[in-house]
Amino acid sequence: MSDTPAPDTPDSGGPLEEFEDIVAAEGARDPDLAVIEAGSRTLRTQAGASREADLPGRPADPETDRALREVETELSKRWPETKLDPSVVRIRALMDVLGEPQRSYPAIHVTGTNGKTSTARMIETLLTAFELRTGRFSSPHVQSITERISLDGAPVPAERFVAAYEDVKPYVELVDAREDYRLSFFEVLTGMAYATFADAPVDVAIVEVGMGGTWDATNVIDGQVAVITPIGLDHTERLGDTPEKIAVEKAGIIKADARVVLAQQPIDAASVILRRAVEENATVAREGLEFGVLAREMAVGGQLLTLRGLGGEYPELFLPLYGEHMAHNAAVALAAVEAFFGVGAAVGAGGEARTLDVDVVREAFAAVTSPGRLEVVRSSPTVLLDAAHNPPGAQAAAAAVTEAFGFSRLIGVVGASEGKDVRGLLEAFEPILTEVVITQNGSHRALDADRLAGVAVEVFGEERVVVEPRLDEALDAAIALAEEEHEYAGAGVLVTGSVITVGEARLLLGGSR
Numbered sequence: 001m002s003d004t005p006a007p008d009t010p011d012s013g014g015p016l017e018e019f020e021d022i023v024a025a026e027g028a029r030d031p032d033l034a035v036i037e038a039g040s041r042t043l044r045t046q047a048g049a050s051r052e053a054d055l056p057g058r059p060a061d062p063e064t065d066r067a068l069r070e071v072e073t074e075l076s077k078r079w080p081e082t083k084l085d086p087s088v089v090r091i092r093a094l095m096d097v098l099g100e101p102q103r104s105y106p107a108i109h110v111t112g113t114n115g116k117t118s119t120a121r122m123i124e125t126l127l128t129a130f131e132l133r134t135g136r137f138s139s140p141h142v143q144s145i146t147e148r149i150s151l152d153g154a155p156v157p158a159e160r161f162v163a164a165y166e167d168v169k170p171y172v173e174l175v176d177a178r179e180d181y182r183l184s185f186f187e188v189l190t191g192m193a194y195a196t197f198a199d200a201p202v203d204v205a206i207v208e209v210g211m212g213g214t215w216d217a218t219n220v221i222d223g224q225v226a227v228i229t230p231i232g233l234d235h236t237e238r239l240g241d242t243p244e245k246i247a248v249e250k251a252g253i254i255k256a257d258a259r260v261v262l263a264q265q266p267i268d269a270a271s272v273i274l275r276r277a278v279e280e281n282a283t284v285a286r287e288g289l290e291f292g293v294l295a296r297e298m299a300v301g302g303q304l305l306t307l308r309g310l311g312g313e314y315p316e317l318f319l320p321l322y323g324e325h326m327a328h329n330a331a332v333a334l335a336a337v338e339a340f341f342g343v344g345a346a347v348g349a350g351g352e353a354r355t356l357d358v359d360v361v362r363e364a365f366a367a368v369t370s371p372g373r374l375e376v377v378r379s380s381p382t383v384l385l386d387a388a389h390n391p392p393g394a395q396a397a398a399a400a401v402t403e404a405f406g407f408s409r410l411i412g413v414v415g416a417s418e419g420k421d422v423r424g425l426l427e428a429f430e431p432i433l434t435e436v437v438i439t440q441n442g443s444h445r446a447l448d449a450d451r452l453a454g455v456a457v458e459v460f461g462e463e464r465v466v467v468e469p470r471l472d473e474a475l476d477a478a479i480a481l482a483e484e485e486h487e488y489a490g491a492g493v494l495v496t497g498s499v500i501t502v503g504e505a506r507l508l509l510g511g512s513r
Helices: 016-030 031-041 062-076 089-098 118-130 158-178 186-198 243-253 269-279 322-340 358-365 391-404 422-432 449-460 472-484 500-509
Strands: 107-113 136-137 150-151 206-210 225-228 259-262 283-286 291-297 302-308 315-321 373-378 383-386 409-414 435-438 465-466 490-495
Touching: 062 158, 062 186, 089 158, 089 186, 107 118, 107 243, 107 322, 118 136, 118 206, 118 322, 118 358, 150 186, 158 186, 186 206, 206 302, 206 391, 225 243, 225 322, 243 269, 259 269, 259 322, 269 283, 269 490, 283 391, 291 322, 291 435, 302 322, 315 322, 315 358, 322 391, 373 500, 383 500, 391 422, 391 490, 409 422, 409 472, 409 500, 422 449, 422 490, 435 449, 449 465, 490 500
Parallel strands: 107 206, 107 225, 136 206, 225 259, 259 283, 383 490, 409 435, 409 490, 435 465
Antiparallel strands: 136 150, 291 302, 302 315, 373 383
8 A cells, every 4th residue: 555645735736626626516517417417427438459358259169168058048048137026035045045155255336327337347457456356247248148257357267157057056946946936037147146256255246236226136245335336317117217216226235334436426316325325324435525537638548547536646547448437437446446445534434544556556447448338349440339228328438439539430330229218329429420320139129120210310311321130231331331432541330229239249340359
């Protein structure tokens, strides 16, 4: 650990003064604009070449691949992630017969509308840099189901994933026989992750909720640190149609005496979360008050940040991801790790006013990746993949593209899922896209391309919309459009609309190399 730098004097004009300016600006902003501001800091992004080992492909060994496919088939026969029962009875029963594996390690629990996965990956990278053994559970996956369970910063090998399923299968069947409904796809995966982390064993688990918080299967864990990323409107049919209602569900991860790290929120959502924190005797660190982004500037391959943590200032942090929202995700992740280590007076009476070792923090942030979030998978023309699937995420992605890339011509490839606000998503991208190629992914949840195209025509106009239902043909069409008029150097393609669309495109374009 390093000592906290001396505070700026009143006439120094230094970072502390800048931070106080941030606080004043945040406190004075219009509540309605707060919703837009929070939304602009959400979607996870990445720019730069795809890195090896970020995401696994299919196993090379035929027997392992066969075994993994059998597990995937068995899991697919259960309730999908989109079908929810507001109850943790079944997952609690599974934890009981497994011997409560989730209680054998401390946890950082992450919820929110957008930014969860990128924030969780940053937390994981930071903790790994401090030589802790980590386990991370996240969803959905981009390419392989094995991505959902990570140890030491990497998805578990397919063999270990299969073994984890086989280990819990007898207990799953026991619970299935006792309950009115079988365990769901997500509940089984949650059990597998918690058991894997206990078996490793890990020093700390980073757990991302599937949906909501209160009734989410992951919520059988008692996270000593609860992280809530920006809340916006998504899954409204299940979580509520206002940020306030959604916040009630998200705040359910806050447990007694926990440390809460709260990203910028709409005013009504923040009020709900703070009320829950008081009820649980939890301590809260708020972005813009106890921590935040002091400064950011564009850099080659990413951005250079100065962050204000719970214990002090962290200057010159290189983050190889683009977008203002990613800088705020980094601030949240840093505060979460500080809270976990007991750094900063804001996390409770026992907290110490000191910073983490800034050199270790720098090394960790420089190594962060976030596949499928403004990820460059091809050049000439540049092809970006971004998993935006709701309006706040699309607004953040559009802003990041505008800031970081100087495209003279940008073609969108959009494939969305049923039940999403596709009009809001398309409207967010319309100002930055020259034309849009409408398609659909291979999921049973995919929105029909013709239906999506009908909305796209209303947003873009008929002359700017192309329909190619097959994703491979949509990619070919978009690349051809980008190459028109010999604009190779200044043209680009943005594939977006769904994590599933991005995952399939990543495989087609060789992003798993």
